[in-house]
Amino acid sequence: MAGISWNYVFKFIITGDAAVGKSSLLVRLTDQRFLANPDPTLGVEFGSKLLTIPEENKVIKLQCWDTAGTESFRSITRSYYRGAAGCLLVYDVTSRKSFVNARSWLADVREHADPHLTCILVGNKVDLCDSESSSDRRQVPMEEAELFAKEEGLLFVESSAKSGENVEKAFEDAARDILSKIRRGVFDDDRVSSPGVKLSKPSNVALDPGAGSKPSCCNS
Amino acid sequence: MEFLSQTYVALRGPTGAPQTAAEIVGKLIDRLSPATLLADRRAAVLALKGLSRDHKQDVGERALPGLLQVLYNDAEVDPDIGKATLETLTMLCDVEEERDLGFKNTDAILENEQALHALMALLADNNFYTRFATLQFLSILLQNRRQRVQSYFLTAPSGSRSIIAVLEDKREIIRNEAIAVVKSLITQSADIQKVLAFEGAFEKLFNMVTQEGGVDGGAVTEEALICLDSFLRFNSSNQTYFRETGLPSSLLSLLLFPPNMSMQELGPQEFALQFWDDQKLANASAVVGIIGLLVGSKGAQEQPAYIRCLIEMALASNAPTVLKTKALTSLPSNLNFPMSDFILTPYMPVPETNGEEWDRLEAATALDALVELALHGEYNGMDAHKRLSGGLMMRAAAVSVFENFVRKEERKQAFIQRLVPHVGSELLPNPLIQSLVMIPNSDTPLDPVMVASTHFASLLFSHLLRNSPRCKSLARSIKPQPATGSDTGNFFVPADTTAPQAPIPAETLAEDDEPPQTLCQIMTENLSLSLLARSRANNSDREAREWDRLIVAYLCLLSQWLWEEPGAVRDFLDAGGLGILVEPVNYASEGDLVVPGLCLFLLGICYEFNREPGEITRNTTYPILNRLGVDTLIGRMSRLREDERFKAVSPEISVLPFNTTPVSHLQKPEEQEGEIWFDWAFVDFWKSTYYTVQRGLSTEPDQLASASSGQTTELTMLVSSLREVIRTQSGEIESLNAQLKQTLSSNDQLATLQKDIAKLTIELQESEEKRKETDREHEDLLVLVDELSGKHAQDKARMREAGLDVSEDEGEDGDDDE
Numbered sequence A: 001m002a003g004i005s006w007n008y009v010f011k012f013i014i015t016g017d018a019a020v021g022k023s024s025l026l027v028r029l030t031d032q033r034f035l036a037n038p039d040p041t042l043g044v045e046f047g048s049k050l051l052t053i054p055e056e057n058k059v060i061k062l063q064c065w066d067t068a069g070t071e072s073f074r075s076i077t078r079s080y081y082r083g084a085a086g087c088l089l090v091y092d093v094t095s096r097k098s099f100v101n102a103r104s105w106l107a108d109v110r111e112h113a114d115p116h117l118t119c120i121l122v123g124n125k126v127d128l129c130d131s132e133s134s135s136d137r138r139q140v141p142m143e144e145a146e147l148f149a150k151e152e153g154l155l156f157v158e159s160s161a162k163s164g165e166n167v168e169k170a171f172e173d174a175a176r177d178i179l180s181k182i183r184r185g186v187f188d189d190d191r192v193s194s195p196g197v198k199l200s201k202p203s204n205v206a207l208d209p210g211a212g213s214k215p216s217c218c219n220s
Numbered sequence B: 001m002e003f004l005s006q007t008y009v010a011l012r013g014p015t016g017a018p019q020t021a022a023e024i025v026g027k028l029i030d031r032l033s034p035a036t037l038l039a040d041r042r043a044a045v046l047a048l049k050g051l052s053r054d055h056k057q058d059v060g061e062r063a064l065p066g067l068l069q070v071l072y073n074d075a076e077v078d079p080d081i082g083k084a085t086l087e088t089l090t091m092l093c094d095v096e097e098e099r100d101l102g103f104k105n106t107d108a109i110l111e112n113e114q115a116l117h118a119l120m121a122l123l124a125d126n127n128f129y130t131r132f133a134t135l136q137f138l139s140i141l142l143q144n145r146r147q148r149v150q151s152y153f154l155t156a157p158s159g160s161r162s163i164i165a166v167l168e169d170k171r172e173i174i175r176n177e178a179i180a181v182v183k184s185l186i187t188q189s190a191d192i193q194k195v196l197a198f199e200g201a202f203e204k205l206f207n208m209v210t211q212e213g214g215v216d217g218g219a220v221t222e223e224a225l226i227c228l229d230s231f232l233r234f235n236s237s238n239q240t241y242f243r244e245t246g247l248p249s250s251l252l253s254l255l256l257f258p259p260n261m262s263m264q265e266l267g268p269q270e271f272a273l274q275f276w277d278d279q280k281l282a283n284a285s286a287v288v289g290i291i292g293l294l295v296g297s298k299g300a301q302e303q304p305a306y307i308r309c310l311i312e313m314a315l316a317s318n319a320p321t322v323l324k325t326k327a328l329t330s331l332p333s334n335l336n337f338p339m340s341d342f343i344l345t346p347y348m349p350v351p352e353t354n355g356e357e358w359d360r361l362e363a364a365t366a367l368d369a370l371v372e373l374a375l376h377g378e379y380n381g382m383d384a385h386k387r388l389s390g391g392l393m394m395r396a397a398a399v400s401v402f403e404n405f406v407r408k409e410e411r412k413q414a415f416i417q418r419l420v421p422h423v424g425s426e427l428l429p430n431p432l433i434q435s436l437v438m439i440p441n442s443d444t445p446l447d448p449v450m451v452a453s454t455h456f457a458s459l460l461f462s463h464l465l466r467n468s469p470r471c472k473s474l475a476r477s478i479k480p481q482p483a484t485g486s487d488t489g490n491f492f493v494p495a496d497t498t499a500p501q502a503p504i505p506a507e508t509l510a511e512d513d514e515p516p517q518t519l520c521q522i523m524t525e526n527l528s529l530s531l532l533a534r535s536r537a538n539n540s541d542r543e544a545r546e547w548d549r550l551i552v553a554y555l556c557l558l559s560q561w562l563w564e565e566p567g568a569v570r571d572f573l574d575a576g577g578l579g580i581l582v583e584p585v586n587y588a589s590e591g592d593l594v595v596p597g598l599c600l601f602l603l604g605i606c607y608e609f610n611r612e613p614g615e616i617t618r619n620t621t622y623p624i625l626n627r628l629g630v631d632t633l634i635g636r637m638s639r640l641r642e643d644e645r646f647k648a649v650s651p652e653i654s655v656l657p658f659n660t661t662p663v664s665h666l667q668k669p670e671e672q673e674g675e676i677w678f679d680w681a682f683v684d685f686w687k688s689t690y691y692t693v694q695r696g697l698s699t700e701p702d703q704l705a706s707a708s709s710g711q712t713t714e715l716t717m718l719v720s721s722l723r724e725v726i727r728t729q730s731g732e733i734e735s736l737n738a739q740l741k742q743t744l745s746s747n748d749q750l751a752t753l754q755k756d757i758a759k760l761t762i763e764l765q766e767s768e769e770k771r772k773e774t775d776r777e778h779e780d781l782l783v784l785v786d787e788l789s790g791k792h793a794q795d796k797a798r799m800r801e802a803g804l805d806v807s808e809d810e811g812e813d814g815d816d817d818e
């Protein structure tokens, strides 16, 4: 607990149909592991991770909640939307249905989340795709998903919790986007900071002077 | 009240004839309809409220839908009508007086989610009465039908936000009610626990605690802490998140324990010495519970500060006894703390200062202080003579911590090694051994303080020996410096006085010519002495019970020591153990069977493990057993498990109420006298070994049987199943080896074949080449032959032309044939 410091805390949620790999993405992010048969009762539903965004010179503490994906729990999931700064909307590239459902998940997000929430569409299980081979299980072409993301103003990435490919990237891209919103003063404009973004306590880190006060370029 | 009576008058009708309640309710619900004026509706609700106390059934049956409509339509607009409606509904759901009606009404209200959702929306209303009445109504709904409310809550659009908001309410009454609702709402629902934590429940609850003044706060603090506990107890996601929040270290601060202290620094006095009252005790106890939860859960990586806080609270503070007990029981079972290196300073109250002045004692290791606490109780055994349950429980908890700590074999051995004489090093008297070998004085009434000390010493010592052949054997060479009576040789001395050397009694120095006795010998003598004293006729019941307890302590320890340790059996028998054990068996009355039962158990162990040459052999014991009647013996031995004192023991409970004193119900359980007979470890040991002992008793002396190996049936079964496993596995290994060899050799073959093929291919190619060449040559040849025969024919023709005689050759014949 001691000695670790960060500039911001971002609350993230991971949402999408059941079995698309939400829990697996979270475990991959926090533990660098993959479980072929995750125990659904184990409740790996919260995890946190420090991300460094070098070009912004910022350390971010990501706090991620995995929302239960079943229909009956959607209303709880809505409570999470409201409090989040970032959202991973996950579908399974080998399941058309999960991609179709992503639209209705997105509708929920739009309805309940903070308008400045950053959402990234994540096509998971990309390790099961192999366009060269006849056993390619892909049901959602990348171009189609990319287009959808563009139309809806979402970030987009294809990932694999199994191989680890693009998992950190998904979180990092979203975090970068939030940082840039902060930089552009999106949150100040409304005079309400996003509920999912918290500045770290001053005791934890020397605040970056650029974040709050005026740039101090002409001091000498 | 004025307008109430007006309503009644209005309802009574022109004739003034009295109407039934049902009739009145019927009229009132007409007035609830939105078509009437708000003021009329309000009056109708108030009238219904008045009626519902005495006519719950009539109001419930007919007015519920109307009341709910008012709740949906008017409550937000008009706080008065809202309050009255909520209070009426609350009354209708009350199950205290008319249980069935209350549940029936609750079920009707919760038929669908609408009412619950409306309540969640109403919570957003900042009006005091609306909020308060909503919370009270929620509270009763939760109390009656929790699961239904929970499932509706999950579908409420902004349920979690509303609930969290009321936790922040500045008005104390509302906040208190809110905590009660939250506590009930999160019961057994991991999803609600999680979502409320996400919404900031931890911070809100903590703010509440801090605003109330931390552990010095009132009942709200306690409630908030208990609520926090239920958010965490069975929810690993929430535990992980809680660790993230930085709040855990605030838990330490609440107890005034600095979270970032180095291990070398002594614990601060402001933590160790505090003023305590009942409320603060309850608050601190809740905090300790949460700390225990954090250090005990799987994957806990708390800094040692948390463990240290618990240890210092238990061993070096003036915290109330129950809190010390809780701190001890909250330590994780795989205790990983440098108990034998860590230094702390216990405290003693200065006499006659009413707990307001304290002496700091000499620094000691946590391990020594722990043992001291178990042996003598708090503050050098200041209150040990009262033998209150609370004190005994604390000492039992200390024993459990010791048991956990020495679970590692190397720690057991290290401890025992310190007790064994080594050449060249002088052995300091050890408090544990001294308490263990105190000689009971049979001339005066037995000192209960001494009995308890010896008993706890026997429990501690048995944890060192059980399951460790090495320690059992090492313990045989312990030669304690004898101590007399209840001279316990206080371990702790105030820091400002010099520690006196533990006095070695004069008698022992005088009769120096006798070699010092071993621990086993002394215990055997003490056992004999106690059995004799017990059998004296003039004992009071209480006195007899004291002796029984002491005897039980000796017998339990010896049983665990001698089990599977023929050397120790030899020592015991040589010290006269056989006669000691047979005596009480012989005269066992029909009454108390605990002591004779245990004597028999130990006798059985002695018979079973009497495997070393000596004066008393299995052969000499056998006829004695037969004379006593093996079946009778077994019968008596097994009846131990029917005894309440044995049956009542569980992993958590070893201190029992001392039943012979009249129990005052005004006293808290921990302030009543208690006693201890067995601990769970022994009960467990007895249950797992008893069968082997019983079977051993009926075997012939020369029979090795189970005794030869000294294995329990379980172990035998385990061994044979392991043998089986090994057999099948080695079979498998063999066949795998064979397969491997085969595969290897077929690999070889394959390689040669491939080589062959390659060679053959090359050869084939070569011969192909050759063949082609030959073919070509052949063709050339044919062409040549053709040419030649052409030439030949020409030549012949020319020769013929030249008139030369030319032979007819076959070729031409052939040509003719064609």
Ligand SMILES: Nc1nc2c(ncn2[C@@H]2O[C@H](COP(=O)(O)OP(=O)(O)O)[C@@H](O)[C@H]2O)c(=O)[nH]1
Binding pocket: A017, A018, A019, A020, A021, A022, A023, A024, A025, A035, A036, A037, A038, A069, A124, A125, A126, A127, A128, A159, A160, A161, A162, A163
């Ligand atoms: N091949 C493959 N399988 C995955 C991947 N991510 C998750 N899975 C599997 O998909 C199943 C569902 O994953 P889970 O994380 O429980 O999904 P959730 O219901 O969205 O939390 C599990 O059997 C995972 O092992 C992935 O990237 N590749």
Ligand SMILES: [Mg+2]
Binding pocket: A022, A023, A024, A066
């Ligand atoms: Mg999951």
